[in-house]
Amino acid sequence: MLEIVNSFANDIIGFTTSAILLILYHVFLRYQIRNNPAYTVQSVNIIARTAWVENIMRNGKDILAVQTLRNSTMAATFLASTSVLLIMGVLSLSGQGDKLHSTWHILNLVGSKHPELWVTKVLLMLLDLLVAFFSFAMSIRIYNHVGYLINVPLEMNHKSISPHHVAVHLNHAGHYYSVGMRAYYLLVPLVFWLFGPHLMLLSTLLLLLMLYRLDRAPKLNYFNE
16 A cells, blocks of 8 residues: 555546646636725726626616627536536546557656546546536526526516626626536646646646736726826
8 A cells, every 4th residue: 555655656646746836836826806896807807897787777778788698608608518528528538448548658757656546637637527517507506597587677676686686696607617627627627637746836826827927907097187
């Protein structure tokens, strides 16, 4: 047992380090959002969606609401369909591990080459894609619900169909969409792990740099004329 653990040591260290880095990054984002609610693009989108629902329901812009929700639903549908195709590809890859063993491990300088570890890596990729699929599917489901809720006239005075209530639903859909995209991003280190834990660590660092640029809301620059 100890011999097996030692043979997987570099991969365990690489995976654990990558996971800790990603967790620390998201803890950092949470901390920043508490101090500044407009720190990330996601938090700004929550504010924008809430204001958008208020405007749509109070001014009766039904056509604009339908078009916007349709675009969001189409985007989530495309990404959910893509995740299904990727799941099929990963399942096909899992059955060809013995054929790819000699070629895929050319760059694996410090990691283990045991078939059991290969299966574990593929299963983690599959789990990540399943999270992406269900997140996008939930996003589509809630977008459809919002399409009915947002067109209910305020004059009917439904207590459970207020702009605030509808905005909460819409933000839940946006949250699931963000989770699905995050699962896509996390797939990058998992793919590079197939070639070795050192490449997984490198790709994780590059991913964090990219995520910081994507998550950070643009700063406003004010110029005195």
